[in-house]
Amino acid sequence: MGETQGSILNPANPQITIRRVREADLDHVVALDERVTGLAKPEYWHDIFDRYTKRRVGERFFLVAEPAGEGADLPLLGFIVGEVRAWEFGSRPCGWIFAFSVEPDTRQQGIGERLFEAISDEFRAIGINTMRTMVERKNQLHMAFFRSEGMVAGPYIQLEKDLDD
Amino acid sequence: MKLQISSRLAIYALLELAADPQRQMSVAEIGEKYGVSSHHLAKVMHTLGRAGLVRSIRGVGGGYSFSGNARRTTLLDVITLFEEISGPDGATANSTDAEWALDQVLNEIDDIARATLGSITIATMLKQMTRRKRAAGARNAAEA
Numbered sequence: 001m002g003e004t005q006g007s008i009l010n011p012a013n014p015q016i017t018i019r020r021v022r023e024a025d026l027d028h029v030v031a032l033d034e035r036v037t038g039l040a041k042p043e044y045w046h047d048i049f050d051r052y053t054k055r056r057v058g059e060r061f062f063l064v065a066e067p068a069g070e071g072a073d074l075p076l077l078g079f080i081v082g083e084v085r086a087w088e089f090g091s092r093p094c095g096w097i098f099a100f101s102v103e104p105d106t107r108q109q110g111i112g113e114r115l116f117e118a119i120s121d122e123f124r125a126i127g128i129n130t131m132r133t134m135v136e137r138k139n140q141l142h143m144a145f146f147r148s149e150g151m152v153a154g155p156y157i158q159l160e161k162d163l164d165d
Numbered sequence: 166m167k168l169q170i171s172s173r174l175a176i177y178a179l180l181e182l183a184a185d186p187q188r189q190m191s192v193a194e195i196g197e198k199y200g201v202s203s204h205h206l207a208k209v210m211h212t213l214g215r216a217g218l219v220r221s222i223r224g225v226g227g228g229y230s231f232s233g234n235a236r237r238t239t240l241l242d243v244i245t246l247f248e249e250i251s252g253p254d255g256a257t258a259n260s261t262d263a264e265w266a267l268d269q270v271l272n273e274i275d276d277i278a279r280a281t282l283g284s285i286t287i288a289t290m291l292k293q294m295t296r297r298k299r300a301a302g303a304r305n306a307a308e309a
């Protein structure tokens with residue numbers, strides 16, 4: 001599928017639409033996630049879909065990117081998922097991004113940035129003015145992406161303990 | 166964390182030049198802006214030139230211009246041209262427990278510093294600077 005996708009987009013100005021996820025997108029989401037992570041997790045994604053489209057929908061955002069003016073069945077170009085979380089660890093309400101992927105063949109054309117901006121707008125619109133995520137320190141791509149979008153180290157630090165020690 | 170003066174100068178000079186790749190600046194001009202001697206800065210620019218990050222332009226009005234890839238050059242790439250960012254000391258099998266324990270802490274700190282410097286590109290720095298300018302502009306407009 002990859003070969004045709006690169007040509008759908010004009011690299012200088014990717015024509016894409018960002019919208020809420022629909023049930024029909026789920027297979028594409030599962031497939032894209034599997035291509036990126038190497039693991040197929042249909043149950044996980046169906047569960048997220050249920051939670052994100054049925055409860056607290058005003059503060060949960062599951063957004064997908066697709067080529068603009070598409071026919072019905074073009075695959076997705078990416079997705080981003082986040083929700084408002086309040087009072088965990090004593091924190092005031094903030095927006096958390098916890099899943100994010102762009103189709104490998106159409107990366108570095110600004111789709112990730114468009115998704116990031118779209119979810120920022122959603123949070124802003126409901127009065128949330130801090131957004132957080134967690135990144136693997138060794139993952140230079142993720143670190144570089146979020147830094148380039150203006151994210152900086154937040155006031156919390158993540159700690160862990162190996163329980164077998 | 167402290168950076169050697171050469172590393173800081175190199176980053177300042179790259180930010181000046183990368184902000185406008187058409188721009189040429191002489192060592193004296195950059196030196197004046199950051200209050201350093203041309204002598205010191207000339208050495209820094211020479212190192213940046215060898216790394217392909219700047220190009221020297223000869224002749225009247227000559228100087229340096231940016232010739233790197235701002236979106237792929239990280240602060241760590243620049244800093245390591247001038248100094249070693251300490252890596253794990255590597256507690257050995259012979260280290261005492263105290264040496265090992267302190268090493269763990271210092272390595273943890275170094276690791277975060279390296280990951281941070283290695284993820285921030287010249288382009289990201291420039292964007293950050295633009296954001297600051299924009300915020301200041303908005304504040305001034307609000308006060309006016």
Ligand SMILES: CC(C)(COP(=O)(O)OP(=O)(O)OC[C@H]1O[C@@H](n2cnc3c(N)ncnc32)[C@H](O)[C@@H]1OP(=O)(O)O)[C@@H](O)C(=O)NCCC(=O)NCCS
Pocket residue numbers: 036037098099100101102103106107108109110111112113114141142144145146148236237288
């Ligand atoms: C991170 C990711 C979402 C970025 O998507 P993208 O569409 O390629 O990003 P953009 O084109 O909008 O890039 C925006 C900025 O990020 C940075 N960036 C993106 N890719 C980069 C790379 N390969 N190297 C360095 N910086 C990069 C750049 O600063 C870029 O700005 P620029 O184009 O002006 O240089 C995408 O790479 C991805 O999906 N990665 C895998 C995610 C994953 O593992 N998900 C599963 C767990 S949730």
